[in-house]
Amino acid sequence: MNVLIQAYDYAMSHADELFTATQEHLLLVLAPMLIGLIIGLPLGLLSARSRVASMALINSFNGLRVIPSLAILFLAIPYFGLSFQSAVIALTLLVMPPILMSTDIAFRSIDPLIREAAYGMGMNNRQVLQRIEVPLALPVILTGIKTAMVEAIASATLAAFIGAGGLGIFIVRGFALYDNAILLVGAIPVALLALLTEISLNALQRIIQPFQGHRSSTLAE
Secondary structure (H helix, E strand, C coil): CHHHHHHHHHHHHCHHHHHHHHHHHHHHHHHHHHHHHHHHHHHHHHHHHCHHHHHHHHHHHHHHHCCCHHHHHHHHHHHHCCCHHHHHHHHHHHHHHHHHHHHHHHHHCCCHHHHHHHHHCCCCHHHHHHHHHHHHHHHHHHHHHHHHHHHHHHHHHHHHHHCCCCCHHHHHHHHHHCCHHHHHHHHHHHHHHHHHHHHHHHHHHHHHHHHHHHHHHHHHC
16 A cells, blocks of 8 residues: 555656656557558458458468567667657557457458348448448457557557657666556556556447447348
8 A cells, every 4th residue: 555655646746757658658559559550451351352361461460479569679779769660660560460350350250141132232342341341340340459459558668668758667667766656657557548448449349239230130131
């Protein structure tokens, strides 16, 4: 309990620094997520459509998952230096696999009969994708996005090792000074951000699921 009180006192005395670090941390998460979605969603759709593309993409990005985030971070340093860009590149490579693979699985798992029914109603390829496939695939895609975002929130703490900011600066400082209270000032907000992300995306999935079931049953009829 004393450690929590000390952590609270430290956070209050460094409120401006904590606010800035939180902003930096959110940026370190949102920038890679945006890039990951822009690249990962189309690649996931391509992977679902083509067996050759699937083998190449899934194997490549699965290989990235075995490389520690810190290792990717330090590999980017010789090219981009100790910078925000290095952290974003490393985190983008981290979030890409779950986004790509969940998108691939989502579109592959759609019943072919549903597509046939949509085409039978006179829809073209674009309409089937936008009105049928994307809504049906969305809950599974959200699972991948949730996994990617939680991993990014946790791994963004490593950016502090290269001076890119974020809540990790308190964790690094806490380790350096052997002070658990300072460490908690960084660790607790990171845990809360991850928990809030998990709860929010789970709620969004629950909202989408009934709509998905209604659309499937309507087409089946």
